[in-house]
Amino acid sequence: MTPETASEVIFFLGAGASVGAGVPDTFGLVDVFKTKIASQTENLRAVDKILEILKEWKRRQGDKEQKVDIELLLETIERLENRNQDILLKFYSPTEFVLEGYANKKPLKDELRDFIKEVGIVGSKNIRYMKPVLGFIAEHRPIDIFSVNYDICIEQFCNTYKKECIDGFDIKWNPKLFERTDADVRLYKLHGSVMWYRTDRGDYVKLPIMSHSAETELITGEKAETLILYPMRKWEYAEPLLELLVELKKKLEKAKFLFVVGYSFRDEHIRRIFWDAARKNKDLVVFLISPNAHRIYHERLKDYETPGLPHGFSSDFSYEDFDAYAPSELSGRVVCLPYKFENVLPLLKNRYLRRLNEGLVRENDLRDRENKGESVAWWLCLQPFVECEHMEKVNEIVLHVDWNEYRNNNWQNSVEVSFGSFLNSLSSPTGFESDKWLKNLNDSLSVFSTDNLRFGVMVSPEEIRLAFGLTEISEISAKQAIETIERLFEACKLKTSLLDKDKIKKINLVKNKIEHLHNYLLPWKTRHIIVRDYIQLRKTKYPELVEEFTKGYVECQMKFSADQHIRITAIVKEIESNEFGEICGGPRFQINL
Numbered sequence: 001m002t003p004e005t006a007s008e009v010i011f012f013l014g015a016g017a018s019v020g021a022g023v024p025d026t027f028g029l030v031d032v033f034k035t036k037i038a039s040q041t042e043n044l045r046a047v048d049k050i051l052e053i054l055k056e057w058k059r060r061q062g063d064k065e066q067k068v069d070i071e072l073l074l075e076t077i078e079r080l081e082n083r084n085q086d087i088l089l090k091f092y093s094p095t096e097f098v099l100e101g102y103a104n105k106k107p108l109k110d111e112l113r114d115f116i117k118e119v120g121i122v123g124s125k126n127i128r129y130m131k132p133v134l135g136f137i138a139e140h141r142p143i144d145i146f147s148v149n150y151d152i153c154i155e156q157f158c159n160t161y162k163k164e165c166i167d168g169f170d171i172k173w174n175p176k177l178f179e180r181t182d183a184d185v186r187l188y189k190l191h192g193s194v195m196w197y198r199t200d201r202g203d204y205v206k207l208p209i210m211s212h213s214a215e216t217e218l219i220t221g222e223k224a225e226t227l228i229l230y231p232m233r234k235w236e237y238a239e240p241l242l243e244l245l246v247e248l249k250k251k252l253e254k255a256k257f258l259f260v261v262g263y264s265f266r267d268e269h270i271r272r273i274f275w276d277a278a279r280k281n282k283d284l285v286v287f288l289i290s291p292n293a294h295r296i297y298h299e300r301l302k303d304y305e306t307p308g309l310p311h312g313f314s315s316d317f318s319y320e321d322f323d324a325y326a327p328s329e330l331s332g333r334v335v336c337l338p339y340k341f342e343n344v345l346p347l348l349k350n351r352y353l354r355r356l357n358e359g360l361v362r363e364n365d366l367r368d369r370e371n372k373g374e375s376v377a378w379w380l381c382l383q384p385f386v387e388c389e390h391m392e393k394v395n396e397i398v399l400h401v402d403w404n405e406y407r408n409n410n411w412q413n414s415v416e417v418s419f420g421s422f423l424n425s426l427s428s429p430t431g432f433e434s435d436k437w438l439k440n441l442n443d444s445l446s447v448f449s450t451d452n453l454r455f456g457v458m459v460s461p462e463e464i465r466l467a468f469g470l471t472e473i474s475e476i477s478a479k480q481a482i483e484t485i486e487r488l489f490e491a492c493k494l495k496t497s498l499l500d501k502d503k504i505k506k507i508n509l510v511k512n513k514i515e516h517l518h519n520y521l522l523p524w525k526t527r528h529i530i531v532r533d534y535i536q537l538r539k540t541k542y543p544e545l546v547e548e549f550t551k552g553y554v555e556c557q558m559k560f561s562a563d564q565h566i567r568i569t570a571i572v573k574e575i576e577s578n579e580f581g582e583i584c585g586g587p588r589f590q591i592n593l
Helices: 015-021 028-036 041-060 070-081 087-091 106-120 124-130 133-140 153-160 175-179 238-254 268-280 293-301 341-371 378-387 391-400 403-409 411-426 434-445 478-498 505-526 531-538 543-558 562-584
Strands: 009-013 143-147 185-189 192-199 204-206 215-217 223-228 257-261 285-289 334-337 453-459 464-470
Touching: 009 238, 015 124, 015 153, 015 341, 028 041, 028 070, 028 106, 041 070, 041 106, 070 106, 106 192, 124 153, 124 341, 133 143, 133 341, 143 238, 153 185, 175 238, 185 192, 185 238, 238 268, 257 341, 268 293, 285 293, 285 341, 293 334, 334 341, 341 378, 341 391, 341 478, 378 391, 378 411, 391 411, 403 411, 403 434, 411 434, 411 478, 411 505, 453 562, 464 478, 464 531, 464 543, 464 562, 478 505, 505 562, 531 543, 543 562
Parallel strands: 009 143, 009 257, 143 185, 257 285, 285 334
Antiparallel strands: 192 204, 192 223, 215 223, 453 464
């Protein structure tokens, strides 16, 4: 591969990348298939029995979820069908076959394969969510997309938006096509496609036809079978698979940024390709996009082995449990984005990729300056890494930062870094290091306290206006403090828009707390509130104090005096101290979960 054909940014797509197009993930396909065969009593009974046995087998393997995907189901059905050829069975003396009457279940296998092809044929209207990929094509053309999916989402995307896509086929398999640099997308389908076929003469062809059957006949009389490389057969069609795997390794060794979408890394040979490429390519950084991104990274990518650990995290799990295992070459180089692809895709290029690149550039510059003996302010690269959610890099850099000095000299930045890190930690399965970031955040937010409230009462013949604000603390202005709270509120809104509803309970608690403070500060931003509006706002909650304030206000209107002015101001401060203290949960603002 020449340097001209190398891509700085590449994509690797698993089943989760196609969910937005209406294609269920590999687990969801099992349920959809069962619905499809609901009227076939014998077949449905057989599938249920197979799933029951597989779930028990997974339970004994330590898999807490015990979920069966479509590939394992299909592999099991084929092995059952060919059980008489399995040499291992010759070493056992089974007394009975638990699936009685299953001897003639070949139609079930065929039906499942036809079903997989049917769901892989995606309509053009279903891929609109992928439109942001056009931005990557415009800037990094041609982009390399590797996929283990059988569906035609990428092909339909390119067709809809008039982009040229190369997938190694003209009519027959021709991998030299990948050397072209004038295309928009180079698509490498590692496990085949519903449009790829293997003929009974050993040729590989692409047939873009609307057929829901896994088998077809060519006009030459040749029989052709869909080239789908599910687990049991992944090495059967060696020519396309091996060549595509070689291309994957080459591209990974040259790429700078890799987006892995909805892939769980259960294929060990692919996982090892990633590790080997990362060993040679020290610049490679991986964005891992999946609702289970943290779990996938810590269980299958970060360490070379994690023996004896159960599948999934328990409530008392700690990432420190992994310390005994050798870190892989990808350790510390994976950004976990625990979101659905369709939710986060619009932000990948202009937020996550841009901010990661900014952080890396700043970090390299600071390291060069440190090597020259210069004084280095490491906090300068914290915010971009927080905003792209590269939290392992954040935790590495923060060790070089004097947090008290950082907070005193860069209050707004320290608040946003602490808050962003806190939200990111809440997105992980265990809230890793959330207590540390919450403490840093609360220390910085202590400027919002009842002691720092400032009130002014301006009296004129027509009206009285109350001016609200914060005292100047160090170099922090009230305006700066209010703007910071607004940014925190926007960060909460962004996070909740990305996460599934079942994962945002704690973040919503934080969002509500910030929103209360934000709403309370709004009158301060306008710098005044008319007294009659103020009386209506507070009279229900503080009737006695408001009555006293109203009396003083009337007296002050009739005849102004300095003492009366001081009295009015004191009442307002007492009311607002109570109100502010209730929002804060104490004398100073603090977030507690």
